[in-house]
Amino acid sequence: MSGSDHKQWGEDLAAYALGALEPREAAELERHLEGCDRCRNELRWFEPAVRLLPESVERQEPPPRLRAALMTAVRAEAQPESRHERSGLFPARLREGFAGRGMRIATGLAVVAFAIAAVAGYEIGKGGSGGGGGGSTLVSSEHGITARMVQEGDGGTLHLADVHQLPPGKVLEAWVRREGTVEAVPALMVPDRKGQAETTIADMNGVDTVMVTEEPQGGSEEPTSPAIVTMSVSQ
Amino acid sequence: MAVRREKAERLADEELMPLVGRKDPEAFEVLYDRHGGAAFSLAYRIVGDRTAAEEVTQEAFISVWRSGARFDATRGSVRSWLLSVARNRAIDFLRSRAGKAPKLDFDDESALEQRPAAERTEEEALRRETATEVRGAIGNLPGEQAKVIELAYFGGFSHSEIAQILSLPMGTVKGRMRLGLEKIRGELAEGLA
Numbered sequence: 001m002s003g004s005d006h007k008q009w010g011e012d013l014a015a016y017a018l019g020a021l022e023p024r025e026a027a028e029l030e031r032h033l034e035g036c037d038r039c040r041n042e043l044r045w046f047e048p049a050v051r052l053l054p055e056s057v058e059r060q061e062p063p064p065r066l067r068a069a070l071m072t073a074v075r076a077e078a079q080p081e082s083r084h085e086r087s088g089l090f091p092a093r094l095r096e097g098f099a100g101r102g103m104r105i106a107t108g109l110a111v112v113a114f115a116i117a118a119v120a121g122y123e124i125g126k127g128g129s130g131g132g133g134g135g136s137t138l139v140s141s142e143h144g145i146t147a148r149m150v151q152e153g154d155g156g157t158l159h160l161a162d163v164h165q166l167p168p169g170k171v172l173e174a175w176v177r178r179e180g181t182v183e184a185v186p187a188l189m190v191p192d193r194k195g196q197a198e199t200t201i202a203d204m205n206g207v208d209t210v211m212v213t214e215e216p217q218g219g220s221e222e223p224t225s226p227a228i229v230t231m232s233v234s235q
Numbered sequence: 236m237a238v239r240r241e242k243a244e245r246l247a248d249e250e251l252m253p254l255v256g257r258k259d260p261e262a263f264e265v266l267y268d269r270h271g272g273a274a275f276s277l278a279y280r281i282v283g284d285r286t287a288a289e290e291v292t293q294e295a296f297i298s299v300w301r302s303g304a305r306f307d308a309t310r311g312s313v314r315s316w317l318l319s320v321a322r323n324r325a326i327d328f329l330r331s332r333a334g335k336a337p338k339l340d341f342d343d344e345s346a347l348e349q350r351p352a353a354e355r356t357e358e359e360a361l362r363r364e365t366a367t368e369v370r371g372a373i374g375n376l377p378g379e380q381a382k383v384i385e386l387a388y389f390g391g392f393s394h395s396e397i398a399q400i401l402s403l404p405m406g407t408v409k410g411r412m413r414l415g416l417e418k419i420r421g422e423l424a425e426g427l428a
Contacts, residue, residue, distance in 0.1 A: 014413035020387035020394045049420040053388050054277040054318045056369040062275035066289050070296050071264060078258045
């Protein structure tokens, strides 16, 4: 390897470390690096400087809802692994559904007019408030299901009891109405053998109604069946 | 079996990663609490919009959650890896919105000084010191060197794109990148040894 060759590769090393080589050039350099200690050492010398570049940016505080949304998605994916996978209650397709839905939180939730609920005959606000403003709201639907909404901070958990076993290929999906639009709650529900199910709602701010419908596996973009639970939420 | 939050908090990042690979939410939560702010800040620096930065950060961490086992400790720290994932997502986001120009300044001298409460630990203090040093090193670069590094790292542009943007020969762009990185590396050499 001549000195002029190394000068040429040397020019590329900094661009490579910064991720600024074209893919073809990067591939060529990587092939060269496999057999050249000198260039590898030089690249190794550059890399810490590049790794520290992100530390130079102005610090921004992320919104709390980002953490809440992430943990909702993560816990929804973790639960089937730890609790249900062995018993086969969460088919793989549904677990994928959890993941995909979690991603939609920040990218804009599917929003539909809540007028759909009225057209479909949903009954809203049948329950009373069990915990006062910002506390728990208890609702019993006419289908014999007990729903309990526990609000904690900005978020909340919807607990369902006495839920009938679902037909094959069906899951429960929760929805919230916020400022006149309906949003899907990312984590889908499958009741356990005792008829209990729960889901976490990352952001309850501005939510005035929560409802639950039966949907096909993987969930739906908007409600496709009459609500089996509706509850009004006091803000 | 998931570890308790208190135990996870006592573990080093490198010890948390295998747990994340086994889908432990507590370990993941601790990782996010340690590095989520830096990832969000980097994403914001690149995309220039809080909502977009939120989306990018969420995608990055979900990707980490799903691919935790791919972390290779021989190639750098967990934090570096997480930030590179966030950077890649942010650059992808920028590219998907063709025509969106990156923010192009290194001039936020007082920004770190204004940062509120949460950074009182020794580690945070060290990072803050490092950030100040890096910003100082970048600030000391000649403008033309800082600009090509900025466009490459925070803008996601290739050297040929930068040459086009700045109407310079490609060799000049690569040369400035090299000189700039050498100076930053030189100034930080003691701290990085």
